Amino acid sequence: xxxxxxxxxxxxxxxxxxxxxxxxxxxxxxxxxxxxxxxxxxxxxxxxxxxxxxxxxxxxxxxxxxxxxxxxxxxxxxxxxxxxxxxxxxxxxxxxxxxxxxxxxxxxxxxxxxxxxxxxxxxxx
Numbered sequence: 001x002x003x004x005x006x007x008x009x010x011x012x013x014x015x016x017x018x019x020x021x022x023x024x025x026x027x028x029x030x031x032x033x034x035x036x037x038x039x040x041x042x043x044x045x046x047x048x049x050x051x052x053x054x055x056x057x058x059x060x061x062x063x064x065x066x067x068x069x070x071x072x073x074x075x076x077x078x079x080x081x082x083x084x085x086x087x088x089x090x091x092x093x094x095x096x097x098x099x100x101x102x103x104x105x106x107x108x109x110x111x112x113x114x115x116x117x118x119x120x121x122x123x124x125x
Contacts, residue, residue: 007064
């Protein structure tokens with residue numbers, strides 16, 4: 001059995017997918033971009049600014065699922081340009097000050113709405 005998770009505090013799914021699914025003690029959160037759910041606009045600025053908005057979106061979805069960033073066990077980071085790795089990594093580290101989750105980071109040819117970053121996570125429920 002699985003449960004669909006949805007919240008108005010994060011960007012709405014714009015296709016045939018869910019913001020997140022809770023199943024078997026885990027929460028699987030779909031990739032989030034730097035879209036501000038209040039304005040429906042992409043955050044202006046560099047990858048650090050966009051990373052902060054992505055984490056705000058992830059945090060809202062995890063909260064709706066009864067989880068949180070402290071329960072994240074894996075992240076997938078997709079960068080438009082691997083030259084942004086250092087700035088992303090510095091912003092990312094603020095959200096995981098200790099016991100950081102497992103992570104993969106790749107450069108993607110193109111991301112939705114031409115954002116600089118997208119992140120998905122798996123967390124404990």
